[in-house]
Amino acid sequence: MKYLDIFEKEEGVQAFFTTKEGAVEGSPDGTVFNNEQLFAEMGLTDTFKVWPRQVHGTNIEVIKAADMQRLTEEELQKLNGGIILPDTDGIMTDAKNVLLTTVHADCLPVYLYDAKNGVIGLVHAGWRGTVAGIVPQAIRRMVAVLGAGRDHLKIHIGPGISKCCFEVGPEVASRFLLEWGSSFSKPVDNDSDEEKYLLDLKAAVKQQAINAGIPEENIETSTHCTFCEPELFCSYRREGGTYMRMGAGIVMR
Numbered sequence: 001m002k003y004l005d006i007f008e009k010e011e012g013v014q015a016f017f018t019t020k021e022g023a024v025e026g027s028p029d030g031t032v033f034n035n036e037q038l039f040a041e042m043g044l045t046d047t048f049k050v051w052p053r054q055v056h057g058t059n060i061e062v063i064k065a066a067d068m069q070r071l072t073e074e075e076l077q078k079l080n081g082g083i084i085l086p087d088t089d090g091i092m093t094d095a096k097n098v099l100l101t102t103v104h105a106d107c108l109p110v111y112l113y114d115a116k117n118g119v120i121g122l123v124h125a126g127w128r129g130t131v132a133g134i135v136p137q138a139i140r141r142m143v144a145v146l147g148a149g150r151d152h153l154k155i156h157i158g159p160g161i162s163k164c165c166f167e168v169g170p171e172v173a174s175r176f177l178l179e180w181g182s183s184f185s186k187p188v189d190n191d192s193d194e195e196k197y198l199l200d201l202k203a204a205v206k207q208q209a210i211n212a213g214i215p216e217e218n219i220e221t222s223t224h225c226t227f228c229e230p231e232l233f234c235s236y237r238r239e240g241g242t243y244m245r246m247g248a249g250i251v252m253r
């Protein structure tokens, strides 16, 4: 299996998260998910690709259908099938046939889809981006700029390192404790003097989405953990800095 289907039950949208079989090689200047063979297998060759160069920040870029429509044939040809966006960890669009992509090796992909208003979004959220609030910011932008409705927004919190495996030291845990008390970080019993905590990043993101006005029943969370399923996924932490990156993508048709 090269990828998992996301939003299987939803109409008008195609979304995926690749397994290690569909992963791409990392690059020092910022990896993007450009797997032409896989795009061909998924029937996505004709889409216009959006490739953010992710920096664990909170910058979100909006690709408006109106702007896409203004592009001339010549301009489209120059872009050669897609656009790279520097310093970006969240992307959204109200245009059909625009494939939003991100790359992952433990950090969460967060997929957003409003079928009624025709809006999609994709966010790369590690602990830094989550503490900085990239997901609630994305929700607000989708509503304010692209006319999404909170009641219609469906959110899928995808595979990533999970509470079973996401061990961190007190510096990182303190950021979570400050933000959410002890809700999403649990101290680990161990014999050493080192303080260790397990973070539940997925639950933190879900709570943020609920606080941003998304009905809880609209939010689904993947049970897949990239760290403890080596047969399916690459993991930056498990492999001590993998060069492979799994791809997330979403497009309206």
Ligand SMILES: [Zn+2]
Pocket: 161, 162, 163, 164, 165, 225, 226, 227, 228, 229
């Ligand atoms: Zn795990």
